[in-house]
Amino acid sequence: MKDNEVFERICRGDETALEYLYKKYYRMMTKLVISNSGSEQEAKDIYQDALVVFWQKATSGNLVLTSKISTYLYSICQNLWRKELDRKRRLSHEEKDGEEYIDIDTKERSKIITDCIGQLGETCKKVLMFYYFDGLSMQDIADKLGFANTNTAKTKKYKCKKKLDELVKSQYSESDFLD
Amino acid sequence: MSEVEKIDAYFGNEMTEAEQIDFENSVQNDPTLKKEFEFQNDIVNALRETRKAELKAMLNKVPVSGSMSTSSSFSVGKIASLIVGAAIMGVSVYFLTNSDAAGSLATESTTETQPVKPETLLESAVPSEKSNSQQDLIATESTQLSSSESNDATVQSFSGVESSPKNSENKMNTTTSSTVESEEQKVVVSKPEINKPVISNFNDATNNTDSLEAPGGSLVNKTYKEQRSMEVEIEEGSKKHNFHYHFVNGKLFLLGDFDKNLYEILEINTTTDKAIFLYYKGLYYNLDKNQEKISALTPIKDNSLVEKLERIRSEE
Structure with a gap:
């Protein structure tokens, strides 16, 4: 499947196209996290989150694709993983239940x-x-x-x-x- | 538009940016509206979270092997493993030709019913050891080599018997070296003097018959899995890399439209290393195992090498 076909199907809310993407870039995206001190589970989680973000933007019509899907997904993964690493670093420096307090x-x-x-x-x-x-x-x-x-x-x-x-x-x- | 409708339009993303800002302002200034807004906000957030979780659960069910292979490399991998197996087998013929020539000659009458020339005999003998991984074969060979060295003396005393195996042995070596030598890699060609002592097998040829046959019987049903020593993965090529390859941690990545045609990987064992070739659309390509950078595939032009590879490939 070509990028724009996948994208078009996702915009229409076709979940099988999302599954297709998931499989296609699984190795590529999880590698990013794994090679940056993440576990396999974390990698999977980040990648899934990234896909959900991508999905939501695409289905709601808020996304104009200017690059390849893989490039776009990769940058979402990078951002999400950077955030997660930050969060982990903060957690290790501070008391666990200071800021994270939710009423x-x-x-x-x-x-x-x-x-x-x-x-x-x-x-x-x-x-x-x-x-x-x-x-x-x-x-x-x-x-x-x-x-x-x-x-x-x-x-x-x-x-x-x-x-x-x-x-x-x-x-x-x-x-x-x-x- | 009523307040409720406005709230709904807000969460349903049906407002323009200006309307949104306007609405957010009025929410801040109207406590009753704010209360309703927060109530709706909670509900919408919960709906979104539920949907997220649902999508993630859906993705979780998609089979992706946590390890290396993806679906495409799996199906192709199966084919590849068969071919790799074939290549190993072909090559192992040479191992055995060199080390076991004499022994097999001696056991010819017991193991084979119809008369065959040494090469073919060995070829048919090898598949019975099919499932032995190549390491095993190497191991066997090296033990034979060492034991044979020590038996050198014995060999001399068997000068009478020696002549025939030696002849065949020489014949073997010519076959092997002519088939196998190439400018790029030397496929196992044992030195003649190392072969000589193999005649120690000759002594207890009958015992050897047993040990040669036993593995075949018990292992013949094993899968090909063990033979697959290299993983291959296909990546869709880009404009820049549409017919390229590279190795990452010993795993071969092929970039390009390899999914569309059948390709074969030939692994050939040499004395120290392994040479890897790719066969695709009638052409052979040399793959350098240490090539970690993506590099272009260029067909092998050396006709004699191509011929040899062709022979190895068609052996199965």
């Missing part, structure tokens, strides 16, 4: 929301994730999920979001998050 409320809240997302139906989940993360157009969402048209996609998205909001609110009030 328990925030943690608790995000756990509740994640649980609520899990309670949604598969289609609902997909519609919302495609809309809020992938940033796919309503047309692409309709295509991917087999909706008749963009209106169906819009309605579905609206209803699912409402359902999720309500679920979360009801859970919040149970745990006294809402005053």
Whole structure:
């Protein structure tokens, strides 16, 4: 597959094209991390993160490819790994739980929301994730999920979001998050 | 647009930059809106995180061997390993021709039913040891060499018997050296005087028959895996590197459209080292194992060398 074909497919939210990319550059990208004092697991993690970043930018239409995909991915990997190395260095110099402190409320809240997302139906989940993360157009969402048209996609998205909001609110009030 | 719609448009990336900034300002100035905004922010973030995790889980399921080979080099690797095996086998014929000539001649009647000339006999004898890795073969040879040196004296006393093996031995050497010599690498050509003592095998030819046959029986079912001593990986070429190669930590990387045609790697053992050749689209290329920089592949022009490689390659 040529670069622009892969890219085009990814922009439309074709996950198999992402898998194809993942396989294709796996060695190349993980080598970057491994040869810079990273473990194989870290390398894999960074590479996957980089691909997800790439995916998100591409699907949401925020990316104009000016170089080869591999060059672009490589630079994301470099940046992510540099950040991770920085983070590790800071951790080793400072007390572990100084800065990294996240208030328990925030943690608790995000756990509740994640649980609520899990309670949604598969289609609902997909519609919302495609809309809020992938940033796919309503047309692409309709295509991917087999909706008749963009209106169906819009309605579905609206209803699912409402359902999720309500679920979360009801859970919040149970745990006294809402005053 | 209602506030709720605005929030949604904001998170759905449907606002222009100016609208975004405008909206962020109004959020800061309206406590009720801010509260709703933060609530939505949490939900959207959780949705994004869930999706990220989902994508990563999906990628995690994609099989990528943590080790060296990728899918393309795997399928080709299989072919390559067969070919490498063939090459090793071909070369090991020479090992054995040199070291075992006499012994095999003696055992000819017991091991083979139809009369064959020495080379072919050995060729058919070698596959029975197929699965021995080349190291084994080398090891065997070197022990034979050392033992033979010490037996030099014995050999002399067998002058009567000696003549026939010696003849064949000389014949062997001419065959071997003519086939194998090239300007770039000397494929194992043992010195004649080292071969001589192999006649010690002659003494206990019957015992040898057993030891020669045993490995064949038990090992014949083993896979080819052991023979594959070199890893190969194909990388898609770039404009600059479209027909190139280099070695990284002993692993061969071929750059170019190698996926589209069948290529073969020939590994040939020499006394000290291993010579590696590539066969692709009817041409042979010499691969320098110490070449770590990416360099162009140029076909071997020396006709006699090409002929020899052709012969080795077609032996299987």
